[in-house]
Amino acid sequence: MVEPERASGAAPPRYGARPTMKDVAARAGVGLKTVSRVVNGEPGVTPDTVQRVQSAIEALGFRRNDSARVLRKGRTASVGLVLEDLADPFYSSLSRAVEEVARDHGSLLFTGSSAEDPEREQELALAFCARRVDGLVIVPASQDHRYLQPEIAAGIAAVFVDRPAEQLEADAVLTDNAGGVREGVTHLIRQGHRRIAFIGDQRRIHTAGERLRGYRETMADAGLPVDESWVSMGPTAAERVQAEVTRMLQGPEPVTAVFAGNNRVSVTALRVLVNQPRPVALVGFDDFELADLLSPAVTVVAQDPARLGRTAAQLLFRRLEGETGPPQRLELSGRLIVRGSGEVAG
Amino acid sequence: MVEPERASGAAPPRYGARPTMKDVAARAGVGLKTVSRVVNGEPGVTPDTVQRVQSAIEALGFRRNDSARVLRKGRTASVGLVLEDLADPFYSSLSRAVEEVARDHGSLLFTGSSAEDPEREQELALAFCARRVDGLVIVPASQDHRYLQPEIAAGIAAVFVDRPAEQLEADAVLTDNAGGVREGVTHLIRQGHRRIAFIGDQRRIHTAGERLRGYRETMADAGLPVDESWVSMGPTAAERVQAEVTRMLQGPEPVTAVFAGNNRVSVTALRVLVNQPRPVALVGFDDFELADLLSPAVTVVAQDPARLGRTAAQLLFRRLEGETGPPQRLELSGRLIVRGSGEVAG
DNA sequence: GCCTTTGCTGACAACGTTGTCCAGCCCTAG
DNA sequence: CTAGGGCTGGACAACGTTGTCAGCAAAGGC
Structure with missing residues (x-):
């Protein structure tokens, strides 16, 4: 690829075409600073002068260059x-x-x-x-x-x-992540669930870690053991989440409820759960649109973004x-x- | 040379004390332009000098002021x-x-x-x-x-x-709005619908007008009359849409299908339709998340935002x-x- | 009538950067 | 030994705006 020659001829769009306060001043026959005053609505300019400056601004299509202003003002x-x-x-x-x-x-x-x-x-x-x-x-x-x-x-x-x-x-x-999860998981436990899955985002993400902590603490407080196969942390790509949910629903002792660590997990988990022969409970972190119109409608721990x-x-x-x-x-x-x-x- | 101790939090942040290239130059013992060259990776600076300048930059926490750069470069x-x-x-x-x-x-x-x-x-x-x-x-x-x-x-x-x-x-x-609506409305007509509502956004919005046009043309082409009570254009606030849908479902000859002019209308309309004793068909402009998980899943004319x-x-x-x-x-x-x-x- | 006040206006420097241009320096060739 | 050339580095102006300050009339006070 050939660089266009800079020094000679073919120039990219010309920016010099932009009028400045100086141009406005010249056209209005006033000083530079007076234009500045008019543009910024500062006091101390005769109505007549203001008028002249404003016509010039209009005529030239002037717009203050805020980059320069920023430079000056800080x-x-x-x-x-x-x-x-x-x-x-x-x-x-x-x-x-x-x-x-x-x-x-x-x-x-x-x-x-x-x-x-x-x-x-x-x-x-x-x-x-x-x-x-x-x-x-x-x-x-x-x-x-x-x-x-x-x-x-x-x-x-x-x-x-x-x-x-x-x-x-x-x-x-x-958001009080651990507290929110605690509410959600407690709710599931009250409904009689004992084997509750937790599917979250990558561990290094602070919120994901906090939510996991909320889950573990709640389970522990309720005296429920947590089988490590019920916990899955990682990227929330649909394929992974789908695979994990599916896995947890298999075997002799499948989970009976899923706590979804965020809105993306909820949605993906839902797609798996609707196809299950027997109902699986779901509570998700984050509310999402239409959660109330699904059947069953989705119970969530809502944040207020x-x-x-x-x-x-x-x-x-x-x-x-x-x-x-x-x-x-x-x-x-x-x-x-x-x-x-x-x-x-x- | 002893560095002022920053780490221990002892130093109160001095506001506005942003180092400039001049400061860097002074500290590195070089000219202003040389600093500029280093910062912009321009050639023509000895590795040794580059090193000195870079240490100075690091030490002072210098960051180029892009406002000034913009002013200069255009x-x-x-x-x-x-x-x-x-x-x-x-x-x-x-x-x-x-x-x-x-x-x-x-x-x-x-x-x-x-x-x-x-x-x-x-x-x-x-x-x-x-x-x-x-x-x-x-x-x-x-x-x-x-x-x-x-x-x-x-x-x-x-x-x-x-x-x-x-x-x-x-x-x-x-997006080819009229064409999209045509597809959707034609689909409804093929299913046997004759009384089809159209609920859209404010008329002054170009897309809303185009979609309405698509609706009218399709109905006309199919030889179907349009009762003006089936058409409602206006703000997509939930209350209005809800009221309009409800109205159209009453009376001796209620509509049997609704074409929703955008995603917000679809969602609101849905909320009304699910509560109807007899099913009403719905096609919406714009796809939306979970449309496929609702029951029935929502048929849409999808744009690709x-x-x-x-x-x-x-x-x-x-x-x-x-x-x-x-x-x-x-x-x-x-x-x-x-x-x-x-x-x-x- | 002169001096002060007031109100309006403009000249000039400065903001921090980059482009231009020139001055050194070192090296090589004649 | 000198001329020329390639490199490196720096002085300076310019970008468009605003803050400072000074000039200059007209108005007012004595």
Whole structure:
């Protein structure tokens, strides 16, 4: 492939075509600073002059270059959001909530999905920092956030959401994962289940570990043994989950209930369970759309992703407004929603 | 030289104390431009010097200020995405696809939801322009996009997706809405339905209008009269849709099938239909998760939001790379997925 | 009538980076 | 020994904006 010659002829689209305040000033016959004043609605300009400047702006199609403004002012009025997967309904609700709060504070939002890849998380977060976002909201994928230390020291606020930062003291807004699972598993035990499966996400993910802990503790507290073949942690790809559920339903002593560690697991598990000859109970972590319309309707431990996002973003902006104090850790509780699938007799 | 001890948390973060290339240069004992060269991996620096500069960067926690870079270079390596509602699964899949393409081209992504409000769309798009994004992907909410004319003239590329621009010649990537509805309605007619309802979004939304057109044309082509009480266009708030569906199922000659104009309508309509004494057929525009697990499973005309997003973003980057030529209009076709709910006898 | 105040305006530097250009330096060839 | 060339490194301007400060009228006070 041949590089287009730069020095000579064929130039890419011309950006010099953009009028600047200088151009506006020239056309309006005023000084540069006066244009700046008009554009920013600063006082101290005669109505007549304002009028002239505004016509010039209109005529030239001028729009202030916020990059230059940012450079001069220091604050960028933008925040970055790093999450796992924007296409996951859980995170898209969370994003939307963050976006809304940012908008209320006059900020724009950069978004990026880490795809659960630590390197990608870091790459995104640092790229946002290089753009000098005022703050970051992060759903962490990595195990070590020390790379953010210099950024935070330089004044970029960071709030972690859904999962805490690791190796770094930082604000975090979380759901009480273990507590939520405890509610769900207790519910299953009350229905008479004793052989309860737990299918979760990869162990290294904080929420997955916490949920597993909730499961083990609840079982132990109830005096129920846990056969290790009932526990499966790993990627939530449909094939794996499907295979695991299927496996657990075989043999002489199959599980009679499944606790699904997140919304993706619930959905995949469901697809297997509907084809079973005898009913198997299911309780899932995370609510999802239409859970109530399935038959049986799916009992879940619901998180409130919008509330997580909103709370995190609000905390971020409080920090940006100067709130000091040690890193906070807010924990929202989950809520058991009984719909039928968890009430199948054990 | 003794490093100031950072690790022990003794040092209070000094805000605004961000090191610049100048600081790095001073510390490394080299010139400013040499630091720039190292940071950008430009050739012509001795390995020894590179090493010195890199240690200084590390020690100071320097990160290049991309705002300044942007100002100097003209291109920002960022694009803006304006859509209707990030929390809607349709748009979140679309976003994710756009994000992925942007990433492949080394660009960051600004996102914003218009909430179907024309003013908000404009506000967002222009704010992105002020940040000098290289390009925009827009799901329009407004009826008049002339406000983008100066921006486009100044070199910002714009691609519309899902709905075309209005009052403006611009690239657009759409689904063949009328064609998709035609398939769905034809399917219902083949099942023997004569009284088919159409419930859609607000008329001013292009896709809603196109889908309605598809419905009317198909009915007309089949020689079936359309009673205006079977058609309802308006906001897709659950209450309204619920009321309309309920209304259409009453009276001496209730509809026997419902065509739902988008995924939100489908879901709401479903909630009403499951409670009906006699089965009512349903076909919806847009696929949605779990549609296949409901009973009956829901027959839909599926769009491919990820493909829409990907196609639009790819077109955008081709434009940014200099592809000229008149505005393109790409139309992807919808796909009827037969699952059961549309096969209820009429 | 002169001096002060007030209100409006513009010149200029600075933000942090990159592009241009030139000055050294070392090496080799004549 | 000198001229020329290749490398390396640095001084300086420029990107478009905003903050500072000074200039300059008109208005007001004595």
